[in-house]
Amino acid sequence: xxxxxxxxxxxTRLYGGREAVSNVSFNLSKGEVLGFLGPNGAGKSTTMxxxxxxxxxxxGSVKICGIDMIENPKEAKALIGYLPEMRPLYxxxxxxxxLIVAARLxxxxxxxxxxxxxxxxxxxxxxxxxxxxxxxxxxGYQQRVGIAQAIIHNxxxxxxDEPTVGLDPIQIRDIRALIREVGGEHSVIISTHILPEVxxxxxxxxxxxxxxxxxxxxxxVLKKQRIGNKLLxxxxxxxxxxxxxxxxxxxxAEILTNGLMRVRFAEDAAPAEAIVQAAVQNxxxxxxxxxxxxxxxxxxxxxxxxxxxxxSQIAG
Amino acid sequence: MIINVxxxxxxxxxxxxxxxxxxSLLMFAFGTHYLNGVNDYFAVMSGAMRPAExxxxxxxxxxxxxGLASFIMLFAVPLLSMRLISEERRSQTLPFLFSAxxxxxxxxxxKFLGLVAFLSILIVYVAVMLSTLNIWSxxxxxxxVANSIGLLLMVASFSALGxxxxxxxxxxxxxxxxxxxxLFALMILDRFFAGDPTNTLASLSLTRHFQSxxxxxxxxGDIAYFVLFIVTFLTxxxxxxxxxxxxx
Numbered sequence: 093x094x095x096x097x098x099x100x101x102x103x104t105r106l107y108g109g110r111e112a113v114s115n116v117s118f119n120l121s122k123g124e125v126l127g128f129l130g131p132n133g134a135g136k137s138t139t140m141x142x143x144x145x146x147x148x149x150x151x152g153s154v155k156i157c158g159i160d161m162i163e164n165p166k167e168a169k170a171l172i173g174y175l176p177e178m179r180p181l182y183x184x185x186x187x188x189x190x191l192i193v194a195a196r197l198x199x200x201x202x203x204x205x206x207x208x209x210x211x212x213x214x215x216x217x218x219x220x221x222x223x224x225x226x227x228x229x230x231x232g233y234q235q236r237v238g239i240a241q242a243i244i245h246n247x248x249x250x251x252x253d254e255p256t257v258g259l260d261p262i263q264i265r266d267i268r269a270l271i272r273e274v275g276g277e278h279s280v281i282i283s284t285h286i287l288p289e290v291x292x293x294x295x296x297x298x299x300x301x302x303x304x305x306x307x308x309x310x311x312x313v314l315k316k317q318r319i320g321n322k323l324l325x326x327x328x329x330x331x332x333x334x335x336x337x338x339x340x341x342x343x344x345a346e347i348l349t350n351g352l353m354r355v356r357f358a359e360d361a362a363p364a365e366a367i368v369q370a371a372v373q374n375x376x377x378x379x380x381x382x383x384x385x386x387x388x389x390x391x392x393x394x395x396x397x398x399x400x401x402x403x404s405q406i407a408g
Numbered sequence: 409m410i411i412n413v414x415x416x417x418x419x420x421x422x423x424x425x426x427x428x429x430x431x432s433l434l435m436f437a438f439g440t441h442y443l444n445g446v447n448d449y450f451a452v453m454s455g456a457m458r459p460a461e462x463x464x465x466x467x468x469x470x471x472x473x474x475g476l477a478s479f480i481m482l483f484a485v486p487l488l489s490m491r492l493i494s495e496e497r498r499s500q501t502l503p504f505l506f507s508a509x510x511x512x513x514x515x516x517x518x519k520f521l522g523l524v525a526f527l528s529i530l531i532v533y534v535a536v537m538l539s540t541l542n543i544w545s546x547x548x549x550x551x552x553v554a555n556s557i558g559l560l561l562m563v564a565s566f567s568a569l570g571x572x573x574x575x576x577x578x579x580x581x582x583x584x585x586x587x588x589x590x591l592f593a594l595m596i597l598d599r600f601f602a603g604d605p606t607n608t609l610a611s612l613s614l615t616r617h618f619q620s621x622x623x624x625x626x627x628x629g630d631i632a633y634f635v636l637f638i639v640t641f642l643t644x645x646x647x648x649x650x651x652x653x654x655x656x
Contacts, residue, residue, distance in 0.1 A: 144507045148654045170509035180504035182416075184423040193419070196412040197508040241504070 097122050097171075097249050097279040098143065102152035105138055105303075112138045113303045115152075120249075120296070125275035127294030127311075128283035129392065135303040136283040137177050140253050143281070144174040157248055170199055173242035177253040179234055180241075183227035187218055187237055190226055191244060198245035212240040215273070217266060231258040239267065243274060250274055252282045256289060268293050287392060299392065322384035323355045323364060328377025335374075339366050354384055409510045413518020414525060421488070421526050430484055431529065438534055441476050445469035446541075466547040467624070470538055474555045474622055477534060478615075481527070481563050482591055488526065489570025490584035492519050493645075498578045506653065516571065516645045520638075523567045524560075531559050551624040558621020561634035562614060566591055568641035575648045 098120040105113040113135040120126050130136045141147035143154055145161050145168065154161040156168040182190055191209045200208045213219050216236040221229065226237055235258055242250055255271070256264045271293050274280055284290060290297055290311070297314050299307035307314070330353060336345040341361025346354045357363050364381060371378035421427035449468045456462050496502045505515050535556045541547045569590060574583040594614045601610035610616065614637075617630040 141503075144503075146503050146506045146653065166509045166511060169507055172507060174503065174507040176500070176503045176507075178500035178503075180501040182420060182501060182504075183499070184420060189419060189423075193412075193416045194504075194508075197409075197416070197505070197510060199409075199509055 095122055096120060096155075097157055098281065099155040099158075100139075100143065100152070101155070103139060103142055103149050103154065104151035105135075105142060105147065106150040111303050113142070113300075116300070116303075116305050117152075118298060118305070118308055120279050120281065122248075122279055123276060124296055125271065125280045125282070125294045126296045126298065127290035128281060128298050128300065129285065129287070129290060130283075130300040131285070134300045136300060137253055138303075139300065140174075140176075140251055140281070140283060144172055144251055145169050146174075146176075170245075171248040173198075173245065173247035173250045175238045175242040175252045175255060179238040181226050181234060181237060183225070186223055186225055187213070187229070188222045190237065191240060194241040195244050198247075200245050208244050208246075212244040215243065215270060216240040232260060232263045235259055236263070236267075239270070246278075248278050250278060250280045252280070254283055254285075256284065256286065264289075321357050321361075323357065323367070324380070324382050324384040325353045325355060325367065325371075325378065326351055326380030327353065327371065328379060329375060331374065331376055336367075339363055339370055341366070352380075409514050410518045410521060413505070413510065413515055414522035417492070417519050417522025418526060421522070426487070427526065430487060434480060434484060434530055435533060437480060438473055438477060438530070438537065442469065442473050442537055445472035448472070464548060465541055465545050466538070466551050469541065470551055470555060471622060473534060473538060474559060477530075477559055478562055478618055478622075481559075481566060482595060483588070485523075485527070485563060485566035485570055486584040486587035486591065489523055489567055489587060490574055490580040492523065492571050493575040493649075494577050494580045494583045498580075502652070512646050512649050512653075516642055516649065520564075520567060520571055520642060523571070524564050527563045527567065528560065531556055531563070534559075548624070554621050554624045554626050557626060558618050558630075561621075561631065562618050565614060565634050565637045565641075568638040568645075569594075572641040572645045572648070575645045 096119045098118075100116055100118050103113055103116040104111065116135075116139055118126075128136050128139070138147065142149045143161075145154075145165050148162070154168075156171045159168040159171070161168045182193070185193070188209060191212060192205060195205045195208050213222065216239050218233070218236055218240060221233060221237075226234060229237065235255070239252065239255060242252065252271070256267055259267060268289065271280055271282060275293070275295075282293070291314075294311055297307065297309065297311050298305055328351060330347065330351055333345040333347060333353075336342055336353065336355060341357045341363035342355055343358055344356035346356075348354055355363070355367070368378060368381065370376070446465075446469055449465055452468070453462060493502075496505070510518075535552055538552055539547070539549075566587075570583070570587040573586040573590065574580070576586070577583050591614070594612065596613075596615070598605075598610045598613035598616045601607040604610070617633045620627045620630050
C-alpha cells in the first residue's frame with residue numbers, strides 16, 4: 093500500500109482524433125504541492141478535468157488515495173476540492189449561502205457546516221463579506237470564494253486551475269501562503285503560467301507541452317538548471333577571450349555587447365576571486381561581476397523547445 | 409443528496425425576482441378565476457330551475473380553476489425550467505456539481521424535484537383556496553384530491569420535458585421556446601385526431617390523460633402514462649449530461 097494521494101496512469105484524451113493529452117502519468121504524495129506548467133492549449137486544464145472526474149479519459153485511469161475515479165466516482169470525488177478555470181459561482185447567492193450549498197454537496201455533516209463555512213471564510217479572508225451577493229464582489233474576492241469552495245470539506249487533494257489570475261499582488265501573496273498552508277496537510281495541484289509562482293509555492297513541477305509531459309521532477313532540479321555555472325562580468329578595458337580562458341576553471345568566455353563578458357566555468361570551480369584579482373592586476377576596469385541567472389522563462393523555453401527539436405530529429 | 413440539490417435549486421429560484429413574480433402572477437390569476445367561478449356559479453344556478461341542471465359547486469368552480477391552471481402552467485413551466493441546466497452551462501457552473509460527490513442521476517433528480525417542489529406551492533395554494541368553499545357549502549374533497557394529483561403529475565411531466573430541453577442548449581430562451589412548442593404540440597395532439605379517438609398518437613396527448621383527473625377520477629393507466637413520461641425525459645437528461653463528460 094503506497095501513500096500516493098493522486099495517481100494518474102497513462103492519461104490520454106482525444107478530441108476528434110487529436111490528442112489533447114497523451115500518456116500523462118504521475119504520482120503525488122501527501123503534503124506535496126505540484127505545479128502544472130505549460131503554454132496555452134497544452135492540456136493543463138484537460139488533465140485537471142480528468143483528475144476531477146469532469147471529463148472521462150479516452151484511455152488510462154485516475155486514482156485518488158487508491159480509489160479509482162471511473163469505478164467509484166462518488167468516493168473519489170469526495171476526496172477532491174476543485175476550482176476550475178472559470179469560477180463555478182452562483183452569482184445570485186450570498187457568500188454564506190453559496191458556501192453552505194458547497195458544504196452540503198460535499199457531504200459535510202449538518203452539525204459541522206457552520207464551523208466549516210466559518211473556517212473556509214477565515215482562511216480565504218472573506219470574513220467581512222458573508223452577507224454580500226457574489227455578483228457584487230470584485231474579481232479577486234470572487235476568486236477567493238472559489239478557493240473557499242474548494243477547501244470547505246477539508247479534502248485530501250485540492251486542485252486549483254490558475255488560482256491567482258486576476259488578483260492584486262497582496263491577494264496573490266495571501267493566496268500563495270494559503271496554498272502552502274493547505275499543502276502542508278494535504279496535496280495540492282495548481283496550474284499556472286506565472287513561472288516565479290511555481291518556484292515560490294511548489295515542491296514538484298510538471299511541464300506539459302502539446303499534451304505530453306516534458307518535465308517532471310522536483311523544483312530543485314529546475315532551480316539548478318536555472319542558476320548554472322555562469323558569470324556575467326562588466327569591464328571597461330575588456331581583455332580578449334583567450335586571456336580570460338587562462339584563468340583556472342574558466343572553460344568558455346563569450347564577449348557580449350556593451351563591454352560585458354559571459355564566462356562559463358567548470359562544475360566545482362569558483363573562479364570569481366581569481367578573475368577579480370586578474371582584473372585588478374591588468375587594469376581591466378572591472379565594474380560589475382555577478383552570477384548569470386537564466387530566467388525561469390528561458391528554462392521553460394529550453395524544455396519545450398528541446399522536446400520539439402528531438403521530435404523533428406525523429407521525424408527527419 | 410438529492411434533497412441538497414433540490415434545496416439549492418429552490419434557493420436559486422427565490423434568490424431572483426423570477427420566482428416571486430411568477431408565483432404572485434399565477435396566484436393572482438387563479439384567485440380572480442376563483443372569484444369569477446363563484447360569481448358565475450350563482451348566475452348560472454339561479455337560472456337552472458330543474459334539479460337535473462344543477463351541478464355541485466366544487467365541480468363548477470373546480471373545473472374553471474383547474475382548467476385554467478393546466479393551461480397557464482404550459483407558459484409558466486418553460487419559463488422556470490429553462491434555466492435549470494442551460495444557465496449553469498452558460499455560466500460554467502456545472503463543474504461545481506460534477507466534481508461534488510453526487511451522481512448525475514442525483515443531480516437531475518434534485519433539479520427536477522426542486523422545480524416540482526416550487527410548483528407544488530401553487531398546487532397547494534389552489535387546493536387551499538378551493539377548500540375555503542367548505543365554509544358555507546359542503547364540498548367534495550375527493551374531487552379536489554383527484555384534480556390536485558392530476559395537476560401535480562402534469563406539471564411534473566412539463567418539468568421533466570423542460571429539464572431535458574434545458575440540458576440541450578446553452579441559451580435559456582431557446583430552451584424555453586423548445587419546451588413550450590413541444591408541450592403545446594403534446595397538449596393539442598388529441599384535437600388533430602378528434603375524428604379517430606382510438607388512434608395511438610392521440611393517446612400520447614397530455615390533455616387526454618389529464619381529463620380523467622379533472623373529472624375526479626384517479627385512473628392508474630393515466631398515472632402510469634405520466635410516470636413513464638417523466639422517467640423517459642429524466643433518463644434522456646442524465647444521458648445528455650453523461651455525454652458532456654464523455655465527449656467534453
